[in-house]
Amino acid sequence: MLYKFKGGALTRIFALKSNIRISQQAIAASHRYKRSLSVVMFDIDFFKRINDTHGHDMGDEAIKHIAKILKMSSRNADCVARIGGEEFVLLLPDTDRAGAFKLAEKLRDRISKKPLDVNGKFIDITVSAGVSYVKEHHDTIESALSEADDALYKAKESVRNNVQLA
Structure with missing residues (x-):
């Protein structure tokens, strides 16, 4: 599957070309300098229900809400991107698997409480x-x-509102 990064006015996240270039540079640097690099993929649970119950404008607000929390909770070196309707990715340089899991869990919890x-x-x-x-x-x-x-698929298949490791 080819992942296409989205960006633009709705979420104010990097545009497609910037995300691909940044991610490829991060992978190259990770390999060359033997540095940690992790990827976290987020998906809004029951997004269709938000659209169906509250309307598509509210769905757009939900997407902006999540994008804002992810951006505000990320370091300058991190790359936050929207890759699908309600899917987001964080590219985390200098972050090992345990650190990425801890951050993903913190963000999941923050989103659920806000x-x-x-x-x-x-x-x-x-x-x-x-x-x-x-x-x-x-x-x-x-x-x-x-x-x-x-x-992510495993997380969605279990109880949702959780984080799973690859």
């Missing part, structure tokens, strides 16, 4: 996440994302 407030209307939102650690056999971002996506 409902979306739109003009006094509060909507609880949760996310599930999959964590992948970039290894030498990952030549491209797609291979690392595929492993994170598999872990």
Whole structure:
């Protein structure tokens, strides 16, 4: 599966070309300098229910809400990207598998405790996440994302609102 990074006005996250270039540079640096690199993929739980119950405008607000929390909780060196309708990725340089899991769990918890407030209307939102650690056999971002996506799928299949390791 080829992952295409999205960006733009809705989330104010990097555009497609920047994300691919940044991720490939991060993988190359990780291999060359033997530095840790992890990938976390997040997906908004029951996003269709938000759209169906509250309307697509509220779905857009939910996406912006999650993007804002992820950006505000990330380091300058991290890359936050939107890769699908309600899916996000964090590329975490100098972060090992345990550190990425800990951060993903912290963000999952933060999101679950901060409902979306739109003009006094509060909507609880949760996310599930999959964590992948970039290894030498990952030549491209797609291979690392595929492993994170598999872990995310396991998280969504279990109880949701949780984090799974690849």
